[in-house]
Amino acid sequence: MAKLRVHNFAVSLDGYGAGPEQGPEAPLGLGGPRLHEWAFKTRFFQTMFGGEGGEEGVDNDFAVAGETGIGATLMGRNMFGPIRGPWGDEEWKGWWGDNPPYHHPVFVLTHHRRPPIPMEGGTTFHFVADGIKAALEQAFDAAGGADVRLGGGVSTIQLYLRAGLVDELHLVVVPVLLGRGERLFDNLDDLPDGYECVEFVRGTAPVAHVCLARRGVR
């Protein structure tokens, strides 16, 4: 069975997956980049953005695992870009330049339809306005038997957690306090029940990798 997986999702010690005041100048919110310093240091992320070097080790292994066996990505509209409401002139094509680091179909949840955008390198952005289940079905179809990665941000993960559709959740606990922002484990009508910790590892950087899986999934 193909799975819906969250990978490399960093949360602060006080539970925030993004800082406050997200916008074009601060896509991760104030303080948000501190959640991702561990990732930026890895060889995987350095290579992804055209750099050289970067560290190998546990953190890099987890970064790589987030790509393995993935055939499509799902994300919320706010992860795709800072525009709210109608798309306007439709010039916005994501944060990632002409050749986004996906190289497979990406499904963006939105209330505003828009034609697909084929990009260089195999990424095509599809815009789904029919709800989270329709988006997931389309992503599974496009993945052709491989797994689907749920990107983010926080509110999108909450939508899928509330619907009980997340099979695996890899979090990275970062020992910083953000104080404000978007908390991952908020707005969950019921607790995300039925998950068990299947892996808990100290990273190369001072972080902890925590893998949760729905019982019976892994």
Add this chain to the structure above:
Amino acid sequence: MAKLRVHNFAVSLDGYGAGPEQGPEAPLGLGGPRLHEWAFKTRFFQTMFGGEGGEEGVDNDFAVAGETGIGATLMGRNMFGPIRGPWGDEEWKGWWGDNPPYHHPVFVLTHHRRPPIPMEGGTTFHFVADGIKAALEQAFDAAGGADVRLGGGVSTIQLYLRAGLVDELHLVVVPVLLGRGERLFDNLDDLPDGYECVEFVRGTAPVAHVCLARRGVR
């Protein structure tokens, strides 16, 4: 300078330091004991409660460190007992039996005065109704130059964090989801600013030990 230190304070992955519905039958709240399984396994806790055996290693070292250099303990009234409001017949003398595992003066924050209770083994419970700063001063005086440990629960730690009085905070991140309960990093008017992570270690059990210190303190 003597310090105010929090030790071995366990929080769930979703940030809860105690489960919901705390009371005489569930002093740690529903699900709360899951936060402390790592501690119960240590030699330190086994010995404290008159048992034998228990594990040595990282978790035990942290448990022991929570006693080292401590001359007095501060705690909230709800950690002392389940009684709310006036003390009634004053028979309640804490959860810990005739010989509590403190062996030094313990200061209990309360709105209801009560004479001190000397116990076996060197513990005396003092009840302070003059606010958190007065309680801390009395604890420092009683500690005679040694540090003061801030026990809990969640709301008591929040009081001292809000007042900027906590020097060191050792948390134990436990990869369980409680869904409800008392969140440690809530009700903080401002973020607990100025802390840095000075230690981040994977435990013997699947937990992470995170030590935060106010900058310049350690």
